[in-house]
Amino acid sequence: EEQLVESGGDLVRPGGSLRLSCAATGFTFTSYAMNWVRQAPGKGLEWVSGLSGSGVSTYYADSVKGRFTITRDNSKNEVYLQMISLRVEDTAIYYCARSFAATLWGPGTLVTVSS
Amino acid sequence: DIQMTQSPSTLSASVGDRVTITCRASESISSWLAWYQQKPGKAPRLLIYKASSLERGIPSRFSGSGSGTQFTLTISSLQPDDFATYYCQHYNSHSRKFGQGTKVEIK
Numbered sequence: 001e002e003q004l005v006e007s008g009g010d011l012v013r014p015g016g017s018l019r020l021s022c023a024a025t026g027f028t029f030t031s032y033a034m035n036w037v038r039q040a041p042g043k044g045l046e047w048v049s050g051l052s053g054s055g056v057s058t059y060y061a062d063s064v065k066g067r068f069t070i071t072r073d074n075s076k077n078e079v080y081l082q083m084i085s086l087r088v089e090d091t092a093i094y095y096c097a098r099s100f101a102a103t104l105w106g107p108g109t110l111v112t113v114s115s
Numbered sequence: 116d117i118q119m120t121q122s123p124s125t126l127s128a129s130v131g132d133r134v135t136i137t138c139r140a141s142e143s144i145s146s147w148l149a150w151y152q153q154k155p156g157k158a159p160r161l162l163i164y165k166a167s168s169l170e171r172g173i174p175s176r177f178s179g180s181g182s183g184t185q186f187t188l189t190i191s192s193l194q195p196d197d198f199a200t201y202y203c204q205h206y207n208s209h210s211r212k213f214g215q216g217t218k219v220e221i222k
Contacts, residue, residue: 101164
């Protein structure tokens, strides 16, 4: 069964850092671009970052550029989102999603940025 | 930066109604548009990709059309399971952008 499972969400102070992970199973991981998408409480979906199957090409929304870094480890079938200088407005459920038109999503992990 | 605008923001409808949601891009995006359905507490689910291609396993009452800057999602006969929030999304190799969402409520 194809599956994505996120982990690493937590409560963190403004200015803090956090690293999210997404484990992929059931499909050829290297064949797909991967993305992080977030959803603030009661709000809509916001694409955060994406990277190519090889991990060479990475892309970011303007709202996180310079603060978030997306990487992948194709030997472990995992994708990561390193987040620094976190702000209250980064509070959201963070979803891992496969491909450009996202055919597969994880259940999400909650990041809360609060003092 | 391409902006995606959905209308309406909320839609009240009854079971059996034909429902249409519109998505407009600030500039031409060819057919690089997807539609998702999201229910409370759940991850989104892909319904339509490349503007009009039905994702595997999605009921045929869902259809998409359009190209360039104007797109529509149509539900031909609304079912109880269809009450949810719907999002359009532009995608390409280096960016994805969602519309603000359309909530379909029970009338």
